[in-house]
Amino acid sequence: MSPADTEPRQDGTARGRPRSEAVERAIIEGVMKLLEDGVPLAELSIERIARTAGVGKATIYRRWSGKEELFVDVMRAAEPPDPQLPGTSMRDDLVVLLEALRRRGLAGRTSAILHNVHAQMKSSPNLWAAYHDTVILPRRRLGLDVLRRGRENGELRADVDLELLNDIVVGPVLVRTLMRPDADLPDDLAERVVDTLLQGLRPVNG
Amino acid sequence: MSPADTEPRQDGTARGRPRSEAVERAIIEGVMKLLEDGVPLAELSIERIARTAGVGKATIYRRWSGKEELFVDVMRAAEPPDPQLPGTSMRDDLVVLLEALRRRGLAGRTSAILHNVHAQMKSSPNLWAAYHDTVILPRRRLGLDVLRRGRENGELRADVDLELLNDIVVGPVLVRTLMRPDADLPDDLAERVVDTLLQGLRPVNG
């Protein structure tokens, strides 16, 4: 799924002119620039991408089998780095994770790319799978680890389903980010979600 | 956004051959049939839709301004009816609402159409808005009403943010339905989400 789909060579022997990494970057940067400039994803033809990057069409097809595969790498390049967990408590760690998610949905470049390409990739199951495996899954695992530690530390009920809980924690931010583009993502959203969940929904007295 | 974009006539006077409603149904049914047959959304050209429905291309353009507008109506036609709330308690109402959401993500026809068209529409803000306003928003209001009644009945803490809570309730199911296509949606998912949230996450003793 990464660049070098039509592998240039299986063994180590390199023959012929090697592929230029600069070209690779130029293409991905070109796509990002177009998306940031507000060009609708539907108008992102390979022809136009090539024109923008000052590159021949074949040079694109030599690396990616089509638009979708290219977009996977564009997303990967646009993906912000993993957040640094404070480790002071489960609650704090969750807030940091959620906050990273919230920010990702706001930031200019990332946001424009994310919203568009995300939607696009959904139409292609195996591409989605590739993105899921290399981007989503590691983050998900990060969240599950935090929750597991929380359960072990006694911050969490012992009988809770961690997988489900992870979806519950992450759900509201993801929903607001990707499915309700007009929804606001206030600064304290991460905190409020985590604290609301921890406090429980029942009235205080009981 | 609805059919009859290029309105046939503003006033009441009807002149010439009236538009055939059968044609309208044939087109929408045709799109659904193709999607159910596993035709990828990307291969759904207007040309092919017209061929499948045995209809001229102009007849489609006379009703919708393009593929996306047509898809909005296809989604609307595929949307399952609103669930009937039992009204016995907030908890029960929420479970029924969530269960409807879960079912929508499973059902064959609906599911295939949903996943595809949903993704597609995300690329077009105003189309997404149209879908949001006529399909998502009413459901959302239904959920908010249930929560509001719950708060009034004392089933909910008084200081909770209903908007946020609604996203928390709906989030996990939506995430599993639309963003993790391989995730399982077990029969008791709705119940477990609602009960997990109501019980709170803290260990019992305190």
Added chain:
Amino acid sequence: MSPADTEPRQDGTARGRPRSEAVERAIIEGVMKLLEDGVPLAELSIERIARTAGVGKATIYRRWSGKEELFVDVMRAAEPPDPQLPGTSMRDDLVVLLEALRRRGLAGRTSAILHNVHAQMKSSPNLWAAYHDTVILPRRRLGLDVLRRGRENGELRADVDLELLNDIVVGPVLVRTLMRPDADLPDDLAERVVDTLLQGLRPVNG
């Protein structure tokens, strides 16, 4: 080989918008204009022809299966009309026929087209055959008729091979026209060829 390769319809029933004859003419005229302007045949891409004629590529492919087929029709359109035979004698008729051949090789538009397309067509046996059958053969028959009448009238030896003789008469002009592009075609060439042949090559006394 003619226009209308992908026949629009076999029976008489005409359905859909009929093909525009104006477009047909515009395309053929466009090719001629380019050739007259000195554009080398090798640079006559379908893409360029379409651009010049202000026509979509598909519109060309709808009529001809490729460049070569199109060129057959261009040649046909550029072909000068059959000459009018005086009928006063075999000698005079032959001179007129040869003179027509000579002129064809001189005339600006025709000449440029002829030389180029002629060469091009040679690479495609069946296209050459098509051109041969509809353009060359009728002319050839005209020549054979003249010779046959000459033999019946006693202007020709009875034992002569008419087919061969026709090639002998036509040969020198054709060679100078098509194979020695720099050769001159003097005004009296036709007369001189015919008279040289009629007089024989032997010295007068014998």
Added chain:
Amino acid sequence: MSPADTEPRQDGTARGRPRSEAVERAIIEGVMKLLEDGVPLAELSIERIARTAGVGKATIYRRWSGKEELFVDVMRAAEPPDPQLPGTSMRDDLVVLLEALRRRGLAGRTSAILHNVHAQMKSSPNLWAAYHDTVILPRRRLGLDVLRRGRENGELRADVDLELLNDIVVGPVLVRTLMRPDADLPDDLAERVVDTLLQGLRPVNG
């Protein structure tokens, strides 16, 4: 026009690895093999020639500036040697010359190459000129010499135009060879052409 276009060095000093003559032959042989195998000239890309000859593209471009120049050398290599004239009489010499021409148009390898490359070269005036000067012209001069000797020997009328006569002699065979690919070239064609011309066309008595 010959190999060594981008001359490897002007002065005598030879530095670096010298060009391999074997490579040169391999390329020309490769082209001939492809043509004999019935590959249409239009499909003879430099890319394919290089592939067939097991040679890098640059190695071809180092010797010839393009396809056409390469073809000139291919033709030269395929050209049969000059015929040996008996010298017994003008008539016999002409028959031998014509017979050589006829054979050239028949022979397998030569014929396939001739017909194709001949046509191709016509589109490029200066290439045609090169071929004309080094291949056609010497043959033509050979014919003119024979005719001149014939006139001096009294085998020919003194007032005949030798240039024109040469075209008349050569014309029919050339026409049948290059312009009527389906025409037959019977064994006695050369004799019949020469004798027909010598006998004259008029009836015997007069």
Added chain:
DNA sequence: TATTAATCGAGACGGTACGTCTTGTCTTGGT
């Protein structure tokens, strides 16, 4: 014997054209 420089096969590179497909508009003749 080492150095040097042009050669070699391989294949990447920016372009252009190929022939096919879809887009949205525009005629047709018929309902």
Added chain:
DNA sequence: ACCAAGACAAGACGTACCGTCTCGATTAATA
């Protein structure tokens, strides 16, 4: 006024070649 059919200009699709440009690896003649 509507309909199905299909022509039309425009332009993207993915592939093939164009002629140029690196690569690492030969291959002589020179130093």
